[in-house]
Amino acid sequence: xxxxxxxxxxxxxxxxxxxxxxxxxxxxxxxxxxxxxxxxxxxxxxxxxxxxxxxxxxxxxxxxxxxxxxxxxxxxxxxxxxxxxxxxxxxxxxxxxxxxxxxxxxxxxxxxxxxxxxxxxxxxxxxxxxxxxxxxxxxxxxxxxxxxxxxxxxxxxxxxxxxxxxxxxxxxxxxxxxxxxxxxxxxxxxxxxxxxxxxxxxxxxxxxxxxxxxxxxxxxxxxxxxxxxxxxxxxxxxxxxxxxxxxxxxxxxxxxxxxxxxxxxxxxxxxxxxxxxxxxxxxxxxxxxxxxxxxxxxxxxxxxxxxxxxxxxxxxxxxxxxxxxxxxxxxxxxxxxxxxxxxxxxxxxxxxxxxxxxxxxxxxxxxxxxxxxxxxxxxxxxxxxxxxxxxxxxxxxxxx
Amino acid sequence: xxxxxxxxxxxxxxxxxxxxxxxxxxxxxxxxxxxxxxxxxxxxxxxxxxxxxxxxxxxxxxxxxxxxxxxxxx
Numbered sequence: 026x027x028x029x030x031x032x033x034x035x036x037x038x039x040x041x042x043x044x045x046x047x048x049x050x051x052x053x054x055x056x057x058x059x060x061x062x063x064x065x066x067x068x069x070x071x072x073x074x075x076x077x078x079x080x081x082x083x084x085x086x087x088x089x090x091x092x093x094x095x096x097x098x099x100x101x102x103x104x105x106x107x108x109x110x111x112x113x114x115x116x117x118x119x120x121x122x123x124x125x126x127x128x129x130x131x132x133x134x135x136x137x138x139x140x141x142x143x144x145x146x147x148x149x150x151x152x153x154x155x156x157x158x159x160x161x162x163x164x165x166x167x168x169x170x171x172x173x174x175x176x177x178x179x180x181x182x183x184x185x186x187x188x189x190x191x192x193x194x195x196x197x198x199x200x201x202x203x204x205x206x207x208x209x210x211x212x213x214x215x216x217x218x219x220x221x222x223x224x225x226x227x228x229x230x231x232x233x234x235x236x237x238x239x240x241x242x243x244x245x246x247x248x249x250x251x252x253x254x255x256x257x258x259x260x261x262x263x264x265x266x267x268x269x270x271x272x273x274x275x276x277x278x279x280x281x282x283x284x285x286x287x288x289x290x291x292x293x294x295x296x297x298x299x300x301x302x303x304x305x306x307x308x309x310x311x312x313x314x315x316x317x318x319x320x321x322x323x324x325x326x327x328x329x330x331x332x333x334x335x336x337x338x339x340x341x342x343x344x345x346x347x348x349x350x351x352x353x354x355x356x357x358x359x360x361x362x363x364x365x366x367x368x369x370x371x372x373x374x375x376x377x378x379x380x381x382x383x384x385x386x387x388x389x390x391x392x393x394x395x396x397x398x399x400x401x402x403x404x405x406x407x408x409x410x411x412x413x414x415x416x417x418x419x420x421x422x423x424x425x
Numbered sequence: 426x427x428x429x430x431x432x433x434x435x436x437x438x439x440x441x442x443x444x445x446x447x448x449x450x451x452x453x454x455x456x457x458x459x460x461x462x463x464x465x466x467x468x469x470x471x472x473x474x475x476x477x478x479x480x481x482x483x484x485x486x487x488x489x490x491x492x493x494x495x496x497x498x499x
Contacts, residue, residue, distance in 0.1 A: 057455075058455060129496075129499055130496060131496035131499060132496065165431055165432065165435045166431075167430075167431050167434050167435065170434065170435070170438055187497070198496065282498075282499050284499075285497075285498050285499060293449055294445075297448075297449075307497060310495070311495045311497070311498075312495050312497070312498045313495075313497055313498065315456060316498075318453060318456075319453055319454070319455060319456045320449060320450040320453050320454055320455050321446055321449045321450065321453075322446070322450055322455070323455050323456060326498075331446075347432075348428055348431035348432040348435055349428065349431065350427055350428040350431065351431065376496045376497070376499045377499040381499045382499060385499070
């Protein structure tokens with residue numbers, strides 16, 4: 026075990042800027058929009074801090090497991106799914122009738138399979154998922170700025186094509202809570218997640234001879250320093266993300282999602298430069314039409330995304346990790362562009378990313394979340410081989 | 426890329442994004458309160474013998490601006 030680590034030097038200017046920005050935006054949203062929207066912004070800030078301090082990502086964890094059968098990240102994600110389901114299922118099963126909350130339900134069809142597969146490839150090429158792109162961008166990684174820009178382009182293109190994809194074979198949305206009852210569905214889902222956890226554990230043990238636990242302890246003398254400056258054990262990340270996702274469900278009325286906002290930003294930019302996204306079928310329906318014709322501060326997902334970016338910026342500054350020096354060559358720019366496009370297009374087709382569809386869908390009992398997991402993981406395997414083919418990574422089994 | 430360059434690029438990007446949000450918020454104000462209410466709930470009247478619509482089974486129709494009723498808002 027490591028001894029007491031030296032306190033990282035904070036980036037004071039970035040701490041000052043991010044704190045001032047968070048305070049000013051909070052006050053403005055509270056006054057000009059609503060108290061609810063203010064709360065969702067604050068929750069977003071908390072999510073950004075949690076994601077960065079715990080370094081809680083999906084794409085890196087999946088790649089590490091596919092390449093080297095190191096499953097710490099995936100097991101943490103399974104714990105997150107189990108804990109969030111435990112919190113969501115009773116609420117969505119109307120155990121507390123006074124609480125009005127909605128599940129992240131979406132159709133189960135071709136668009137989800139294709140979209141999640143493309144998203145899985147995009148995760149590996151772009152270097153981040155929905156949450157990962159946001160918080161690493163907030164950390165000041167310039168390559169993720171390229172990924173996010175093309176994420177927005179891809180999501181906008183996806184919104185133009187979604188109605189065609191929805192005409193392909195598929196089924197209506199399916200809620201396991203509505204069909205089986207909340208506790209029966211929770212029991213079955215918990216068993217399935219436990220079986221997946223055991224499978225990952227077994228594969229890891231067979232390949233590597235040992236299994237690294239999902240950490241939760243820190244030495245007592247480091248507690249305050251680690252809480253403020255990071256790095257958090259993965260278990261803290263699991264608890265923080267599950268708790269803040271619950272807060273989102275209670276405050277906003279639906280689970281945390283990220284990528285809807287990217288399509289909205291893209292459509293607004295397209296509209297500002299003379300395009301007419303309002304003529305596309307997607308932006309001419311229900312909530313998308315309302316949000317396109319309203320201030321961006323009206324959209325909860327956008328406001329939460331702003332919070333995540335600023336929260337990650339604050340956390341990175343506190344940890345002394347803001348705007349790291351990095352190598353940005355032509356190949357990295359190319360993979361960031363193609364990865365971003367695939368992430369955005371895939372997320373729109375699949376009704377969300379790893380947060381809105383995978384975590385939100387599965388934790389609120391939507392079958393499309395499970396379909397997303399299978400198709401997204403297959404896409405990630407394809408993405409890992411693409412990285413080897415493009416000579417970004419060494420071949421499987423090669424000494425590192 | 427040096428750390429200073431990263432900071433300049435990120436600062437410029439955040440500044441541009443902030444200006445874009447301000448411009449958007451100025452051009453397109455918040456929806457009227459009755460529209461906000463409509464976005465929370467949608468009442469659908471079903472004739473006898475008619476099938477119950479499943480708004481979550483597709484992108485939604487122009488009849489319902491409800492965030493909760495549309496998977497397209499995920």
